[in-house]
Amino acid sequence: MPKASRWFLPLVVSVVALAACAEETPQETLEFTPASVSGDIPCEFDKSLAVCRNCHGSPLKSGAPFPLLRLGDIRGSYNGKTVAERAASALTTRFMPQPPYDKELTDDQRARLTSWFQMGAPLGMRCN
Numbered sequence: 001m002p003k004a005s006r007w008f009l010p011l012v013v014s015v016v017a018l019a020a021c022a023e024e025t026p027q028e029t030l031e032f033t034p035a036s037v038s039g040d041i042p043c044e045f046d047k048s049l050a051v052c053r054n055c056h057g058s059p060l061k062s063g064a065p066f067p068l069l070r071l072g073d074i075r076g077s078y079n080g081k082t083v084a085e086r087a088a089s090a091l092t093t094r095f096m097p098q099p100p101y102d103k104e105l106t107d108d109q110r111a112r113l114t115s116w117f118q119m120g121a122p123l124g125m126r127c128n
């Protein structure tokens with residue numbers, strides 16, 4: 001085998017393998033209740049926020065003070081801080097989500113949502 005193909009062949013093999021992988025991964029099918037559709041929030045966080053929208057939805061329920069439906073709600077302010085900052089602390093201290101929805105986020109979802117809030121709720125890939 002010529003010297004060059006020692007690296008060229010594995011490269012080709014891995015590119016082909018990657019391409020095959022990409023093709024086989026099915027598009028995730030997402031199901032939403034109307035309350036969880038926001039339109040401008042990155043898909044992953046939109047799904048986690050569905051838990052919050054049991055109260056922070058439209059209409060507001062159980063005494064929740066603001067909605068968490070769109071990016072504007074999250075980047076807006078509440079009591080002198082951004083909602084995003086307050087939400088990051090509320091998640092860290094486990095003040096939110098309140099019962100009976102307090103077990104509905106996994107630790108991973110909670111951690112990822114918290115860091116998204118800490119970053120100021122940046123744009124990302126949307127669900128549709």
Ligand code: HEC
Nearest residue numbers: 051052054055062063064065086087090096097098099101
């Ligand atoms: C069961 C209803 C309920 C759910 C579910 C819920 N909240 Fe709340 N949330 C409330 C209520 C009620 C308040 C007002 C509490 C207070 O001021 O004592 C509140 C207040 C807040 C506040 C303001 C806290 C502050 O600093 O004063 C934030 C931020 C918040 N919620 C974020 C969230 C997030 C994020 C989720 C989802 C992960 C969530 N909430 C889920 C009911 C809920």
